[in-house]
Amino acid sequence: MKYDAIVVGARVAGSCLAYGLAKAGYRVLLLDRTVFPSDTLSTHNMFSNSLAMLREMGVLEELLKTDTPLYDRGHIDIDGAVIDGRFPETNGIQGCLCVRRKYLDRILFEKAKSQPGVTAIEGFKVTSLLRSDGAVAGVQGKRRDGLGRTERFEARIVVGADGRRSRVREWAGSERKISLPTDFASYVGYVTGFRQEGDTHVEFYKNGDKLAIVFPTSDRQFVVGGMFPLNDLPRLERFRSNPQAGFRELIEEGFGHTTLAERFRSVKFVEPIRGLHGYDNDWYVGMGEGWALLGDALTFKDPAVGQGMHDAIFGARLLTDILSRYPADQWRTHAASMGEAYQSAMEEKLMSRFWIGCQFTKNVPVPKETLDAYRLVGTDPRATETFLGMYNYASEPEDLQAEIGRLIASAPGGATAQA
Numbered sequence: 102m103k104y105d106a107i108v109v110g111a112r113v114a115g116s117c118l119a120y121g122l123a124k125a126g127y128r129v130l131l132l133d134r135t136v137f138p139s140d141t142l143s144t145h146n147m148f149s150n151s152l153a154m155l156r157e158m159g160v161l162e163e164l165l166k167t168d169t170p171l172y173d174r175g176h177i178d179i180d181g182a183v184i185d186g187r188f189p190e191t192n193g194i195q196g197c198l199c200v201r202r203k204y205l206d207r208i209l210f211e212k213a214k215s216q217p218g219v220t221a222i223e224g225f226k227v228t229s230l231l232r233s234d235g236a237v238a239g240v241q242g243k244r245r246d247g248l249g250r251t252e253r254f255e256a257r258i259v260v261g262a263d264g265r266r267s268r269v270r271e272w273a274g275s276e277r278k279i280s281l282p283t284d285f286a287s288y289v290g291y292v293t294g295f296r297q298e299g300d301t302h303v304e305f306y307k308n309g310d311k312l313a314i315v316f317p318t319s320d321r322q323f324v325v326g327g328m329f330p331l332n333d334l335p336r337l338e339r340f341r342s343n344p345q346a347g348f349r350e351l352i353e354e355g356f357g358h359t360t361l362a363e364r365f366r367s368v369k370f371v372e373p374i375r376g377l378h379g380y381d382n383d384w385y386v387g388m389g390e391g392w393a394l395l396g397d398a399l400t401f402k403d404p405a406v407g408q409g410m411h412d413a414i415f416g417a418r419l420l421t422d423i424l425s426r427y428p429a430d431q432w433r434t435h436a437a438s439m440g441e442a443y444q445s446a447m448e449e450k451l452m453s454r455f456w457i458g459c460q461f462t463k464n465v466p467v468p469k470e471t472l473d474a475y476r477l478v479g480t481d482p483r484a485t486e487t488f489l490g491m492y493n494y495a496s497e498p499e500d501l502q503a504e505i506g507r508l509i510a511s512a513p514g515g516a517t518a519q520a
Contacts, residue, residue: 104130104220105429107240107256109227109269112141112202114396114413115262116209120158121421123216127429130254131213131221132240138207142289142375144326144404146199146303146316148493151411153192154418160212167204169319171196174302175489178359180309180467182475186485189495197303197493201319225252230259230272230392236433237273237391257429260393260420262413267398270385275394279384279455283403284464285312285328286337288376290348292368295323298360305405310464311355312405322371326404327351330464331379344374382459387447388440390433395420400451403458407492412451419446453498457491477508484508 106122108115111133119131147155155161165171173196177184188197214221224245231239231253239255261269295315297304304315312328327348329336340347352365384400387393396413423443427435478484484504490496 102128104128104254104256105258106130106424107132107254107259108262109133109240109259110262110264110267110396110398111137111210111213111221111223112206112262112264112396112413113209113410114398114417115260116206116213117154117158117414117417118260118262118395118420119213119219119221120209120216121417122424123213123218125421125425127218127424129219130256131210131219132225132227132242133210133223134226136223136245137210138203140201140203141206142377143202143409144199144289144314144316144324144407145202145205145318145410146197146407147410148188148197148407149191149194150493150495151414152194152196152198154414156192156194158209158212160208163208164198164200164205167200167208167319168321169198169200169204170301170317171198172301172303172317173197174300175305175492176302177305179305179307179475180472182472182479184475184479184485184488186482186489188493189486189490191493191495199303199316199318199324201322201324204319227263227268230269231255232391235390236436237389257432258391258393258424260395261398262395263398265380265397265401267394269392270394270398273389273392273394275385275387275389275392277383277385279382281382281459281462283380283382283462284330284332285462286331286333286340286376286378287326287328287380287404288340288344288348288374289324289326290344290370290374291318291322291324291372292370293322294368295325296364296367304361306356306359306361307461307467308355308358309466311351312461313352313356313361314405315361323368325365325368328405329355337378340374340376344376345370348374382455382462384448384452384455386440386444388436388443390436393420393440393443399447400455402455403462405461406454406458408451408454408458412454415450416447419443419450454491457498474505477505477512481508 105127227242241253314326
């Protein structure tokens with residue numbers, strides 16, 4: 102059987118795309134090398150704009166049943182400039198949700214798998230792409246239980262939703278348009294016993310060359326992230342030899358001037374800590390003859406801005422819309438125009454947040470003028486909401502600039518500050 106689309110990778114991006122394409126009437130083969138439920142390294146927070154898209158898919162209620170708290174407050178401390186407030190409502194939803202990937206990915210996979218037109222195979226490792234007249238025409242690979250037997254599947258398009266280290270992207274030969282290496286090592290762990298002041302919320306701290314972030318997540322746990330410079334070799338070695346001790350030391354030394362350190366002393370790590378020793382903030386060409394990229398395979402940005410889930414879901418909807426403009430047997434003919442439309446629309450929507458992430462990824466001091474601007478924002482509820490609204494697309498960076506301009510103009514002496 103020849104499919105309209107083969108989607109390689111069945112986590113957030115891949116399952117959302119398979120769902121959308123099936124709803125549009127296409128025949129989809131959804132493949133993943135793992136078996137669900139399974140976990141993956143991720144901060145996995147979703148803002149209200151993402152939840153609205155998941156509500157349209159009909160999975161939001163199930164996600165809310167995973168014992169994951171809905172929260173709408175953010176506390177951000179950037180080198181002593183504190184912004185604390187509520188994320189604004191979008192699409193009738195005011196709240197954020199940080200569902201553990203072992204629940205989120207399974208729910209989305211089962212939703213996609215249940216659609217007429219979707220064939221789903223777990224435990225299938227794609228080993229190469231098939232080509233016909235130079236265009237990608239399918240995949241071949243092996244099942245976990247296939248006793249070494251290679252299977253081949255043909256399709257009009259193969260979509261790589263297989264993550265930051267996408268093999269589909271490599272095999273297809275996609276060009277990397279932007280690459281900005283991070284200066285940081287990043288570690289993620291899950292804890293219990295973490296106390297928060299006031300209602301449930303996300304906490305983000307930057308102090309010099311160290312960053313920490315805490316999200317409330319499923320099972321009454323918190324997911325914690327810690328970042329420090331890659332060239333801090335003694336600290337890197339401590340994390341490698343004793344991750345829990347290294348994590349506690351990072352919080353104590355980096356954030357002892359905040360309440361985070363005191364509250365972190367009582368936590369218990371419930372699973373092994375996982376780390377990422379450097380990564381690139383990158384952006385690739387998203388489509389070619391017989392292939393496309395989605396999610397982290399297309400663009401990966403610093404996890405400090407928490408946009409990965411949104412970008413995967415939004416990208417799946419956009420790619421579905423672009424492919425739906427033509428019958429499947431015309432996709433190859435219109436590959437160039439579809440690729441241009443996909444690339445430009447993704448960049449127009451997501452690029453501003455990509456560059457915000459790139460600001461966090463470099464170990465350089467925050468300019469005094471920017472810190473002064475953040476301090477002004479933290480004193481004003483409207484400006485605070487505008488700042489937090491950039492995370493869920495309720496506002497844009499230029500809206501924040503306008504708010505800062507308003508605050509400067511009303512300040513005694515017309516103080517100078519810029520974001």
